[in-house]
Amino acid sequence: MSVRLQRLLIALLMVYFCLIGGTFYTERSAVLRLVHQVFTTLVLAGWLATLWRERRAWPGTPLDRPLLATGVVWLLAALFALDRRVSLEYTWPILVNLLAFYLLTDLMRRGRQRWIMEALFTTGAVVVVISAIEFVAWYWGLPLLPDFVISWPQVNAGLFPPVWHRLSLALNVSTVLGNFTASLIPLTVVWATTARQRDLRFGLGLLALGLTAVLLLTQSRSAQLALATSTGVLVLTWLLKPAVRQRAPGWLRALLNPRLLIGAAALAGTVLIVLVLLSTLRAPLRSGDENRLDLWRSALAMARDHPLLGVGPHEYGLALRYYGDPDLSLAQDRLVAAHNLPLHILAEGGIAGLGVALWLGVTFARVWWRTWKAASPGHRRRLEGGLAALLGFAVQSLVDTFNLTSSLLPVIIIAAYTVAGHMTRAQAVTQPTPAARRRWPVYAALIVLSMAQIGYLPVHAGNLAHDRAMRALAMNDLAAALEATRTAHAADPGLNLYPLHEAYILGLLASSDPEQYLEPAIAAHEAAQQLDPSWDTGWFNLAGLYAQAGRYEDAAAAARTAATWNPVEAGYHLKLGEYLEALGHLEEARAAYFEALRRQPALASSGFWTDPARPWHQEVLQAALAHFANQPEAGLRIAVRAGELETATGIAHMINPEQASFSLLRALGEWAAAVNDESVAPCPECYLLKARTISNEYYPSDYPLLAEIAFQTDGAIEQLGLTAQQLARTGLFVAANDLVRSWYTLARIEQQRGGDPALIDSMLERAVPLLTVRQEYSMTVYGRPAAFDILPQTRTPRLFRHDYEPWLWLVERYRERGETGRIADIYRAILVGDPYQWEIREQLEQLTGSETAG
Numbered sequence: 007m008s009v010r011l012q013r014l015l016i017a018l019l020m021v022y023f024c025l026i027g028g029t030f031y032t033e034r035s036a037v038l039r040l041v042h043q044v045f046t047t048l049v050l051a052g053w054l055a056t057l058w059r060e061r062r063a064w065p066g067t068p069l070d071r072p073l074l075a076t077g078v079v080w081l082l083a084a085l086f087a088l089d090r091r092v093s094l095e096y097t098w099p100i101l102v103n104l105l106a107f108y109l110l111t112d113l114m115r116r117g118r119q120r121w122i123m124e125a126l127f128t129t130g131a132v133v134v135v136i137s138a139i140e141f142v143a144w145y146w147g148l149p150l151l152p153d154f155v156i157s158w159p160q161v162n163a164g165l166f167p168p169v170w171h172r173l174s175l176a177l178n179v180s181t182v183l184g185n186f187t188a189s190l191i192p193l194t195v196v197w198a199t200t201a202r203q204r205d206l207r208f209g210l211g212l213l214a215l216g217l218t219a220v221l222l223l224t225q226s227r228s229a230q231l232a233l234a235t236s237t238g239v240l241v242l243t244w245l246l247k248p249a250v251r252q253r254a255p256g257w258l259r260a261l262l263n264p265r266l267l268i269g270a271a272a273l274a275g276t277v278l279i280v281l282v283l284l285s286t287l288r289a290p291l292r293s294g295d296e297n298r299l300d301l302w303r304s305a306l307a308m309a310r311d312h313p314l315l316g317v318g319p320h321e322y323g324l325a326l327r328y329y330g331d332p333d334l335s336l337a338q339d340r341l342v343a344a345h346n347l348p349l350h351i352l353a354e355g356g357i358a359g360l361g362v363a364l365w366l367g368v369t370f371a372r373v374w375w376r377t378w379k380a381a382s383p384g385h386r387r388r389l390e391g392g393l394a395a396l397l398g399f400a401v402q403s404l405v406d407t408f409n410l411t412s413s414l415l416p417v418i419i420i421a422a423y424t425v426a427g428h429m430t431r432a433q434a435v436t437q438p439t440p441a442a443r444r445r446w447p448v449y450a451a452l453i454v455l456s457m458a459q460i461g462y463l464p465v466h467a468g469n470l471a472h473d474r475a476m477r478a479l480a481m482n483d484l485a486a487a488l489e490a491t492r493t494a495h496a497a498d499p500g501l502n503l504y505p506l507h508e509a510y511i512l513g514l515l516a517s518s519d520p521e522q523y524l525e526p527a528i529a530a531h532e533a534a535q536q537l538d539p540s541w542d543t544g545w546f547n548l549a550g551l552y553a554q555a556g557r558y559e560d561a562a563a564a565a566r567t568a569a570t571w572n573p574v575e576a577g578y579h580l581k582l583g584e585y586l587e588a589l590g591h592l593e594e595a596r597a598a599y600f601e602a603l604r605r606q607p608a609l610a611s612s613g614f615w616t617d618p619a620r621p622w623h624q625e626v627l628q629a630a631l632a633h634f635a636n637q638p639e640a641g642l643r644i645a646v647r648a649g650e651l652e653t654a655t656g657i658a659h660m661i662n663p664e665q666a667s668f669s670l671l672r673a674l675g676e677w678a679a680a681v682n683d684e685s686v687a688p689c690p691e692c693y694l695l696k697a698r699t700i701s702n703e704y705y706p707s708d709y710p711l712l713a714e715i716a717f718q719t720d721g722a723i724e725q726l727g728l729t730a731q732q733l734a735r736t737g738l739f740v741a742a743n744d745l746v747r748s749w750y751t752l753a754r755i756e757q758q759r760g761g762d763p764a765l766i767d768s769m770l771e772r773a774v775p776l777l778t779v780r781q782e783y784s785m786t787v788y789g790r791p792a793a794f795d796i797l798p799q800t801r802t803p804r805l806f807r808h809d810y811e812p813w814l815w816l817v818e819r820y821r822e823r824g825e826t827g828r829i830a831d832i833y834r835a836i837l838v839g840d841p842y843q844w845e846i847r848e849q850l851e852q853l854t855g856s857e858t859a860g
Contacts (some may be wrong), residue, residue: 011122016121016122016125016780017121020126020128022129024129024411025129025133025136025177025412026042027042027045028414029410030178030410033716033789035602040466040469040470041109047458047459050455052107054455055452057112058449058452061445063445067426067775068373068425070527070589071363071369075365076362077100077104079315079359080097080359081097083095083319083359084097084319089324089787091501092787092788093319095326096535096597098458098462101458103411105451106218106415106442107421110122110264111304111426113422114422114423114568119489123193123316126193126196126415126419127193127210127213129195130187130213130216131213133187134217134219136175137183140175145157145171145778146158147160151175151316153741153742155742156738157233163728167739168354168736168740173223173705176186176220180225182410183226185228185402186226187218187401188233188402189231189399189416190617192236192239192240192392193392193416193420194213198211198214199742211379214409221233226405228405231278231330231401231402232402234278235278235402236395236397237394238271238275239390240390240394240673241269243393247760273370285386298405301321303329304326304353305349305352306349306353307329308353308699309352309356313357314358315359316351316355316356317354320354323338323341323786323787324787327540331496332570332571332572335542335573336609339780342785345405346365347407348403364719370654373424373425377424377425389427396420410848425856450674465498465691465708467494468495468497471497475491475511475793476791476792478490478586479511479793486510488515503788503790505533505537506541506544506784510793511530511796512527512688513527513547513550514798515527517798517799520555524551529546533545546565546575549562550581553585553588553650558588562586562591564583565578565581569582573605574631576609577606577608577796577800577802579601579802580599580799580802580803583595583597583602585806599623603634607640607646608647608808610643610645610647610648611649611807612807612840613844614803618844624842637777638673642658642674646677646680655681671693672705675715678693679715679718690715690719704738706737709740710733710751713731713751714751717754717755730755731755733751744775746773746776747771747809748773749772750811752774753766756769763819767819770813773807779794780794801838804839805836805840810835810839829853833846833847833849835851
């Protein structure tokens with residue numbers, strides 16, 4: 007292979023492993039997972055075969071013993087994990103990272119370190135380009151991502167948007183992108199200052215600026231902390247150089263004493279870390295997780311119960327369901343790490359895992375120091391850049407956890423450069439007849455790779471069959487989905503996901519054919535809950551199946567279990583109340599209904615409370631209004647959604663806006679918009695504006711509400727200088743898929759102008775939020791997506807009258823034009839969102855001549 011081709015191949019491999027194979031993109035696709043695993047194996051096996059063919063020694067390093075111990079400890083942790091099957095699968099990336107270190111070390115000892123660094127910087131440049139395209143697409147409304155439906159110039163509200171888009175496309179997740187750029191920036195800076203070629207220095211300088219811009223636009227606070235840390239380290243190492251101190255003024259030299267500088271830096275770093283940790287403990291995560299404190303406490307509890315080897319690789323997400331606060335269950339569904347690397351290692355690897363990690367860290371620090379002392383000035387500066395990047399990564403890892411290849415590869419490259427980066431091609435020396443003791447690792451690594459491939463055969467077979475099942479479900483081919491899921495389970499019987507998926511599909515079949523499938527669905531769900539007791543959706547669906555079979559005692563017990571695992575889901579409490587009511591336990595049912603309303607006040611707008619066959623429900627709603635009158639925020643929202651505006655106004659007038667909390671002010675804003683009466687609420691937007699003052703930012707969901715207020719009043723929010731149209735468009739600009747209500751305001755504005763009826767219809771069609779299936783549970787626990795959702799038998803309101811109000815207007819427009827077929831489609835969609843809308847159900851039955859609908 008020519009030198010030029012080798013150089014290009016290294017660059018392509020770097021781009022692939024950083025931007026495709028080592029990211030979340032691979033995690034979510036069975037085909038990509040298969041391709042990536044086989045391709046990675048071929049790359050490593052090809053390198054090992056080259057060592058064997060050329061009779062070259064294993065590239066031993068001073069880190070060999072702690073690295074070997076790392077591999078052994080994590081393999082043992084997987085063998086004794088909570089879920090051995092899943093944990094063993096996730097031991098593979100650990101093995102790959104270890105072998106990648108030796109591969110890179112071998113390349114650098116053969117003088118290829120420049121190619122590797124060029125490849126890394128090229129990957130950084132690709133990240134900058136992708137991020138620039140993402141930013142431009144966001145600003146100009148280009149359809150690169152589903153949220154980009156409108157450009158900022160179309161909003162016509164100035165040059166700068168009020169909320170900046172968080173870049174994520176290059177690596178799928180903004181925090182991961184921030185971590186990657188934070189690791190590259192110090193490396194790019196020091197290579198720019200030490201490069202001999204002027205054009206190379208200029209190009210690397212531009213790359214450093216581009217990476218910094220990308221990092222800032224990810225809006226990752228932990229990445230900003232990492233950048234601050236690495237910048238401080240680079241400045242400190244520069245100030246510690248004798249030549250720099252000698253050029254300083256005399257009065258400043260005393261302050262630049264090395265011991266004083268190092269002591270001050272250590273103190274400043276400690277104070278900064280303590281402040282960051284304290285602020286993190288008190289502040290909610292911007293991604294929606296409630297508090298890292300629960301994650302850290304849970305990690306310590308896992309280590310307490312599994313002290314030696316922890317719960318196993320990739321088992322933190324499963325264990326968190328047992329150790330975490332159940333009131334954070336919606337956040338737990340998507341958390342696979344403790345958001346603190348030492349605690350995460352302790353939780354998943356126990357004392358042994360943390361011990362070998364510390365051993366590895368201390369050994370590396372000694373190697374770095376010895377290498378630095380013997381290095382030339384330029385090499386020293388590059389080593390210092392690597393150290394700055396590693397320390398930034400370490401500080402960032404105190405509040406987050408990064409274990410993807412895209413995050414770890416820069417760290418591995420820095421480690422390899424530290425032990426072998428001084429070798430040039432001219433200095434590279436091969437050993438034609440290495441000692442036998444240096445060749446056995448080559449054979450051992452080849453054997454391990456071969457065994458891993460054999461072990462992955464059932465994994466890939468199951469993944470591909472599961473992928474077929476997912477596609478069949480998307481096409482509503484339940485028979486094909488069931489067959490494919492059973493094939494997946496037969497291929498990979500150790501993965502509990504497949505029995506869970508089979509149970510879910512049987513539940514879907516039981517909804518339309520209970521005579522054939524109801525009992526098998528119940529049995530499959532009971533078996534699935536034995537395999538995975540923390541699957542709250544499974545418990546809830548089992549409750550619905552029991553109720554379908556008339557077993558209300560069992561249904562109530564299963565629903566109560568579901569609510570215990572996930573008390574945040576209001577629908578669980580609502581259905582529990584139904585089952586208790588069917589048993590005649592009215593007081594317990596009332597308590598369950600109250601809890602459902604407390605968890606989701608919008609439930610008050612559901613037709614559930616107006617069931618003509620159950621007039622008691624209306625009494626429960628009235629009792630709930632009285633019960634929550636002393637809890638202003640919940641009571642106010644329940645009253646507004648129930649349409650009890652007089653009651654809501656009474657509660658609102660008891661609240662002092664000057665002392666109200668942020669969330670209570672937003673509840674007042676919702677009330678003021680609902681009453682739409684300036685004599686009652688003379689400044690409806692003022693509550694939201696005051697909430698903004700408290701938090702120093704808008705919630706994106708405020709924009710559609712402000713747009714409605716502006717439309718109802720004089721068409722503008724004077725304090726902001728924005729019209730209803732500008733506010734609605736801003737809502738679509740900042741979060742189109744989440745703030746679709748803005749289309750409703752735009753449709754009314756268009757109608758007011760006498761606009762195109764087809765355009766108005768299009769806006770109304772898009773004005774209702776989509777019902778999506780949450781994928782977090784299966785990804786967190788089993789590392790792959792599944793189609794888990796609530797069954798039709800257990801369907802509870804997920805759309806409320808406020809949500810589908812635009813569709814009701816659209817129905818009236820279709821009725822005027824005699825398009826009854828389209829009306830029926832809308833009614834069916836509404837009943838999926840809220841099966842308790844009795845009037846809509848009755849109208850659909852009249853349209854279709856069917857006795858049942860939805």
